[in-house]
Amino acid sequence: MKKTGFSLLLAIGIVLNSFGWGQNGHRVVGQIASWHLNKKAAKAIKRILGSESLAMSANWMDEIKSDPEYRYLNPWHYLTIKTGEGYDPDIQEEGGDAFSKTNMIIAALRNGNLDAETKAIYLKMLVHLVGDLHQPLHVGTGEDRGGNDVKVFYFNQSTNLHAVWDTQIIEGKNLSYTELAEHLNRRADKSLIRKYQREPLEKWLQEAVGLRPIIYNLPENNRLSYEYGYQTFPIIEERLLAGGIRLAGILNEIFG
Template sequence: MIVLRRSAVFLLACFLLVPDARAWGPDGHRIVAELAQRHLSPAAEAQVERLLAPEHTRRLADVATWADDIQDDPSQQALWKATRSLHYINFGDRDCDYQPPRDCRGERCVVEGLAHYVAVLGDRSQSEDARREALKFVVHLVGDVHQPLHAGYRPDKGGNTYQVQFRGEGGNLHRVWDSGMLRTRGLDWQAYAQRLDALGMVALPPATGAPFAAWAEESCRLTRDIYPDGHTVGAAYVERELPVAERRLRQAGRRLAALLNRALG
């Protein structure tokens, strides 16, 4: 079981290594959630609606950014500090082979975070509040683990310290991936989700080993090729990499739906 309390020294060490915990940006997370919502089983959809009723919503997209939003809520600072490192994973090298003692010390990474919250969500003996919180974390962390720069191996804090020029402005590669490239479509998140859903069922790599670790390894392998030459993100880069980002969104949505159908069906 994940121990959510850590000493102040441990937390400080995590902050020095952590990439920006926000992945995909709000639109990307809502797209993943909406894609999943459209493919829930009737039983799972009923459970989602029941769990989210106290949040005054029935839709996964409405809670998709909650796990990031708590960092700006003074009343949720303890939870944010305890869960911040669950949004990402730092692999040891470009082999992208998940080794828990090295890559997820103390179970403080997105792989083990997902395992923990999926278990809570599916445990009917847990309180409704605990399962509701778990649902919100699961929706968000599935998105996070599919964002390549939340599962990299380079010492650049998930691309946050890798500076680039994009559309005539300076920034970093993480921001380009979490929202910059997606915005080039000129779509709001609802229209974007509709566009991606209309493409049909996305292909998934063959399942091997523990699924959450495999998803992180997929993201890690993608980071080998997404760093632009010359620190400039131009039209050719977007043309090549935007389909990759969109495929990850579609895969995240499909896998989130399947995960919720199993846990709540």
């Protein structure tokens, strides 16, 4: 019985560590996007989500993993790009990947031929997947499960590289998602918004691959603390801001 319980906890831990950004990271992306919606898109999204905000709907795709009926969504959170290569559909999981499914959802929402429930689910998925595509370790090498297999110590706590990037660096700032979103949104001038929103999804993947040398620049003992966080938090900030602004651009194009 104890062994079964331990196995269950281990399995849960593996699933949790595969999430893209922690809850606050995803909420930041949704919150920033909400500040950059045009009026028409904002009204359309309110009709779809009701009283639920983009920020609070951003984690639905992680939370629904607890329902066995939605386990097929697991590979949608990430994709694989080999170093020096581009997106290759032949090396992705059979059930789909973050890049192809984001494109599929955008096309379906743009088409508009969806019932109300499906439209709401697709919108929540889109908020989440745009966030995932801006977490660089969700564009993985295919060799270490997006950093999940890279065991590190973060402030003497045993963890893995993926969890450090998803959650621990962000939570170490001790900010609410609204505080972090507001802090980042102050950088969103018109030129930056235009730059982010005109870049296609393929560019997002190139950005993630380009960040790998920094992410994997670890000390020999794999013990991380202030220095690693200091070096990488500006990248995390930029990724969250880019994700929020780009999400708003997509939503304005679909619903505005």
